[in-house]
Amino acid sequence: MTAPLSASNLYLSYGKTEVLKDISLDLPKGKITSIVGANASGKSSLLRCLARVLTPTKGGVSLEGVSITEQRSRDVARKVALLSQTSEAPDAMRVMDLVIRGRTPHQSALRQWSQKDQEIVEWCCEQVGLSSQQNSLLGELSGGQRQRAWIAMVLAQDTDILLLDEPTTFLDLPHQIEILNLIQKLQKERGLTVAMVLHDINLATRYSDHIVAVKDGGILLQGAPEGVVTADNMQAIFGLDSTILPDPVTGLPHVIAR
Amino acid sequence: MSSVTLRIASLSWRWPTRLVVVNILLVVVLACLAANALLGGTYPITFADLTAALRGDSDAVTRMIVIDHRLTRLLVAIGVGLAFGLAGEIVQTQLRNPLASPDIIGFTAGAGVGAVLAVLISGSTAAILFGALSGGTLAAVLILGLAWNRGIRPGQIVLMGIGITMTLSVVNDLLMTTFTVNDASDIAKWLVGSLDARSWQDVTLVWIGLLILAPICFYAQFSIARLALRDETAQTLGIRVDRTRLWGFALAVLLVALAVGAVGPLPFVAFVSGPIAHGLTRTMRPSLLTAALVGALVTLGADTAANALPGGLSLPAGIFTALVGAPVLIWTLFLQTRKRLQ
Numbered sequence: 001m002t003a004p005l006s007a008s009n010l011y012l013s014y015g016k017t018e019v020l021k022d023i024s025l026d027l028p029k030g031k032i033t034s035i036v037g038a039n040a041s042g043k044s045s046l047l048r049c050l051a052r053v054l055t056p057t058k059g060g061v062s063l064e065g066v067s068i069t070e071q072r073s074r075d076v077a078r079k080v081a082l083l084s085q086t087s088e089a090p091d092a093m094r095v096m097d098l099v100i101r102g103r104t105p106h107q108s109a110l111r112q113w114s115q116k117d118q119e120i121v122e123w124c125c126e127q128v129g130l131s132s133q134q135n136s137l138l139g140e141l142s143g144g145q146r147q148r149a150w151i152a153m154v155l156a157q158d159t160d161i162l163l164l165d166e167p168t169t170f171l172d173l174p175h176q177i178e179i180l181n182l183i184q185k186l187q188k189e190r191g192l193t194v195a196m197v198l199h200d201i202n203l204a205t206r207y208s209d210h211i212v213a214v215k216d217g218g219i220l221l222q223g224a225p226e227g228v229v230t231a232d233n234m235q236a237i238f239g240l241d242s243t244i245l246p247d248p249v250t251g252l253p254h255v256i257a258r
Numbered sequence: 259m260s261s262v263t264l265r266i267a268s269l270s271w272r273w274p275t276r277l278v279v280v281n282i283l284l285v286v287v288l289a290c291l292a293a294n295a296l297l298g299g300t301y302p303i304t305f306a307d308l309t310a311a312l313r314g315d316s317d318a319v320t321r322m323i324v325i326d327h328r329l330t331r332l333l334v335a336i337g338v339g340l341a342f343g344l345a346g347e348i349v350q351t352q353l354r355n356p357l358a359s360p361d362i363i364g365f366t367a368g369a370g371v372g373a374v375l376a377v378l379i380s381g382s383t384a385a386i387l388f389g390a391l392s393g394g395t396l397a398a399v400l401i402l403g404l405a406w407n408r409g410i411r412p413g414q415i416v417l418m419g420i421g422i423t424m425t426l427s428v429v430n431d432l433l434m435t436t437f438t439v440n441d442a443s444d445i446a447k448w449l450v451g452s453l454d455a456r457s458w459q460d461v462t463l464v465w466i467g468l469l470i471l472a473p474i475c476f477y478a479q480f481s482i483a484r485l486a487l488r489d490e491t492a493q494t495l496g497i498r499v500d501r502t503r504l505w506g507f508a509l510a511v512l513l514v515a516l517a518v519g520a521v522g523p524l525p526f527v528a529f530v531s532g533p534i535a536h537g538l539t540r541t542m543r544p545s546l547l548t549a550a551l552v553g554a555l556v557t558l559g560a561d562t563a564a565n566a567l568p569g570g571l572s573l574p575a576g577i578f579t580a581l582v583g584a585p586v587l588i589w590t591l592f593l594q595t596r597k598r599l600q
């Protein structure tokens with residue numbers, strides 16, 4: 001079975017700085033993969049290469065077995081959605097405006113608001129719990145609501161693959177859990193292939209089927225959370241001295257820093 | 259924020275209700291100003307005279323005043339206003355910066371210098387449009403080329419463009435010194451932007467150009483609107499960002515050259531149209547139609563004011579567009595610096 005999205009011998013450099021080195025990765029179909037690693041380890045760059053936002057210096061990314069650069073932007077956008085880390089929007093933008101933007105790859109200048117667009121946009125707003133705020137300005141929303149509006153936008157793209165770059169940054173713990181629960185629920189219901197960059201190793205353990213640990217631009221190790229999250233590996237990935245305890249809620253390994 | 263949906267077979271659109279209402283009101287106001295431009299003035303023309311002249315059965319004097327004088331002036335004013343409005347809205351939207359309008363980043367100045375050079379070289383005004391097109395295109399290519407850095411970087415274009423505008427105004431001053439006093443005075447008036455003595459040839463050029471370019475603009479609006487988000491977001495939505503921007507710049511240069519060729523580098527119309535339009539509609543950018551209508555209103559309004567001065571004094575319309583534009587420019591700069599300081 002070909003992976004829906006995979007990288008092979010990927011290299012990326014900005015000038016002389018090598019950001020990614022020889023990365024080969026298959027995203028498991030219909031699973032949640034988390035990419036973890038220290039700051040500046042290259043995890044965001046990896047995700048952005050997978051999303052075709054960054055062009056690798058060497059090697060390539062293939063989408064459903066076909067090189068992603070050989071496909072039309074629009075076709076790629078129908079299959080892969082990316083939630084960026086920094087998501088600024090114009091002042092006058094309302095929740096609806098943003099979510100409708102997610103339909104772009106399915107629309108054209110002459111077909112901007114089909115019945116199907118409307119149904120999907122309304123469904124997405126409902127899924128993220130923003131139905132009653134559809135007409136609010138993005139600037140009037142709380143951080144958590146705004147993040148949910150952006151998630152509604154990528155959902156409206158109606159893709160099988162969802163890439164999320166730190167979907168929980170700037171959110172407090174209850175909102176982080178809320179967003180991740182939502183992503184997990186949607187992923188299960190729709191059989192999506194999800195890859196996300198997460199900072200918090202414990203949240204990654206809890207919400208992922210597969211963890212990819214990135215260090216200095218290369219993949220250090222990957223596998224199921226139970227195998228990846230060990231004291232030795234935490235030392236290797238983050239340089240963190242830690243104790244691993246079973247999480248009393250999930251039974252999964254939980255990292256406690258020493 | 260209610261909205262209006264239009265679906266015909268497989269075609270479909272959605273507009274905020276307020277946007278539709280504003281557009282209708284703008285058309286109504288524009289129609290009133292147009293009626294005033296045709297009927298008002300020192301030589302009294304009644305509505306009956308007007309319809310007779312349009313049908314072709316009126317006396318020669320009325321005909322000359324209505325058809326050859328007032329109507330040409332009116333159609334040129336509306337046409338160049340629409341063109342400046344469209345061009346401004348396209349560039350400001352796709353660079354996500356109200357300062358990035360064609361008249362501030364050098365497209366208009368380029369077209370102006372090109373037109374002056376064309377007059378200087380050919381010795382006649384016939385080559386003005388060609389000069390404006392060449393000058394505008396060259397300026398745009400220069401600005402984009404200098405600001406190009408693995409793609410188009412909006413911030414760099416604004417700075418580069420302001421530099422080019424300043425350079426070009428010096429070039430213009432230099433060119434002026436080569437004309438005779440009489441010619442120089444005419445050219446100086448043209449460089450402020452004037453609607454005096456427009457001919458049917460100007461009308462035809464402007465409106466044929468608009469009929470070709472405006473539909474392309476409205477078609478491109480879909481992609482250009484996606485550039486109001488960050489480049490990366492537009493790209494993941496399937497928009498080819500650099501390609502869309504190049505199209506937008508090309509359209510803006512052509513529209514500006516068309517307008518400059520007809521009335522000279524009328525200042526600030528392209529710059530103020532978008533911000534005024536969005537102040538009225540309170541929707542996100544772009545709304546090409548609203549900005550175009552505001553452009554037409556500002557131009558026609560300025561020309562009306564320029565002709566309604568006491569004592570029969572007549573000034574170039576550009577002086578009045580500048581009177582509207584300068585405060586908006588200062589206000590925009592104020593808002594931007596304040597935003598940055600926060």
